[in-house]
Amino acid sequence: MRREWGLTDAQIGWLGTAFTLLYAVVGLPLARLADTWRRTTMLAAGASLWSAMTALSGLASGLRALFAARMAVGVGEAVCAPAATSLLGDLYPFERRGRATALFMLGLPLGVGASYAVGGAVAQAWGWRAAFLLAGLPGLAVGALCLGLPEPSRGASEPHAIGARRRPGSALALLRTPSLVWITVAGAIHNFNMYALSTFVPAFLVRHHGLSVREAGALSGLVFGVSGGLGIMLGGWAGDRLAARGTSGRLMVSAAALAVSVPLMVLFLAQPRGAVAAAMTFACPALTLLYLYYAPAYATIQDVVEPSRRAIAMALYFCAMYVLGASLGPVGTGALSDHLAARAAAAAHVSHVTEAFRDQGLHQAMYVVPFLTALLTFTVWAAARAAVRDRSALTAWMREAEAS
Numbered sequence: 001m002r003r004e005w006g007l008t009d010a011q012i013g014w015l016g017t018a019f020t021l022l023y024a025v026v027g028l029p030l031a032r033l034a035d036t037w038r039r040t041t042m043l044a045a046g047a048s049l050w051s052a053m054t055a056l057s058g059l060a061s062g063l064r065a066l067f068a069a070r071m072a073v074g075v076g077e078a079v080c081a082p083a084a085t086s087l088l089g090d091l092y093p094f095e096r097r098g099r100a101t102a103l104f105m106l107g108l109p110l111g112v113g114a115s116y117a118v119g120g121a122v123a124q125a126w127g128w129r130a131a132f133l134l135a136g137l138p139g140l141a142v143g144a145l146c147l148g149l150p151e152p153s154r155g156a157s158e159p160h161a162i163g164a165r166r167r168p169g170s171a172l173a174l175l176r177t178p179s180l181v182w183i184t185v186a187g188a189i190h191n192f193n194m195y196a197l198s199t200f201v202p203a204f205l206v207r208h209h210g211l212s213v214r215e216a217g218a219l220s221g222l223v224f225g226v227s228g229g230l231g232i233m234l235g236g237w238a239g240d241r242l243a244a245r246g247t248s249g250r251l252m253v254s255a256a257a258l259a260v261s262v263p264l265m266v267l268f269l270a271q272p273r274g275a276v277a278a279a280m281t282f283a284c285p286a287l288t289l290l291y292l293y294y295a296p297a298y299a300t301i302q303d304v305v306e307p308s309r310r311a312i313a314m315a316l317y318f319c320a321m322y323v324l325g326a327s328l329g330p331v332g333t334g335a336l337s338d339h340l341a342a343r344a345a346a347a348a349h350v351s352h353v354t355e356a357f358r359d360q361g362l363h364q365a366m367y368v369v370p371f372l373t374a375l376l377t378f379t380v381w382a383a384a385r386a387a388v389r390d391r392s393a394l395t396a397w398m399r400e401a402e403a404s
Helices: 009-034 040-058 063-091 094-105 108-127 126-149 172-177 180-211 212-243 249-270 276-291 294-304 307-326 327-349 354-366 368-403
Strands: none
Touching: 009 040, 009 063, 009 094, 009 307, 009 327, 040 063, 040 126, 040 212, 063 094, 063 294, 063 307, 094 108, 094 212, 108 180, 108 212, 172 180, 172 307, 180 212, 180 276, 180 294, 180 307, 180 327, 180 354, 180 368, 212 249, 212 276, 212 294, 249 276, 249 294, 249 368, 294 307, 294 368, 307 327, 327 354, 327 368
16 A cells, blocks of 8 residues: 555554544544443444445545545444443443453454454455455444344443432543543553554564565464453453452553563564564563553443443543544654654665665664553553542442432
8 A cells, every 4th residue: 555655654654543533532422322322223333334434445546535434434433442341331240340341352452463364465465455345344244243232221230220320520520530530541552552563563574574565464463363362361351350359450460461561572672683483472472461451441441430421431531542542653653763764864875765764763663662661551550549449439329329
């Protein structure tokens, strides 16, 4: 795609970012609907829309048309997380919520992995347009299956039956929940990193380690799919185990995993050219630990927010996570890569930025990920401490609401 349309890394980053911009805005009103309407019907409509728009992306005639299609994908995807996590909060109690959330989030690495492995092979054989067309088909079937999901009542899994009753205040009153604020900041930082990695790891393997597009896609798919899936499931299981000992347990698991991932990511990036096996030795555990963050964070939001506002709480979280994280991750990293490549070319007194300089620029730019992960570790630790007080306050309110 970059070669066909003559795009820069920053423009490639914008393609990865496009759907998130509308996603962040549209997610808020859609989440308010999910707190009152039938969530399974909304899931079916959202999955069908984003799948159809993904397929149509393969027919784009240029960057603007593809950008518009990606924005439409964002509208469909904006339904998913708020409605789905709200359902999980009502289907599963506190002690099982982490594992249920982990199983839901398993779709993330499996989807990313399949997109690299299958998409890379299809793009190599038939071009990038065929990859988009193929990617859109499964979601249409899944959208229809969503109509058969059960629709539980609000608060069905809580020990105190409060139904759809809400605590006083508007949706913005949720920002007075300290743990939710800390988790939201953490989500923005984490999404910056994960979207930067998912966008540029295949390009890094091609430029720095000399793999073909197909080889880079297959390897990235394996690493993101297997390592990411393992990390999410470990996060759900370990989070539930430690949550049984204390409310902070879920996020303490995430904080510890993130801290260990920092040196592993540095070692992955520091491997010399062509040392693919050595690089993957560090990349696999690093990504496992990075993906471990998700299930404890999502489950904790359900733990500290009343059932009738869980969808809008997730939408607020996702709004910040995508506006400040996902939308800036690919673009910011791509722009930094372009800047560093141009600087390297200028230092070598070369007027044209060659692929060798692009490799150097991207390699240096990707060190932003371990740096931000170190900051992220502290943020998640602060969220864990605040979650103890917020869960206690919510439990006390639910007890009083049930009594009245």
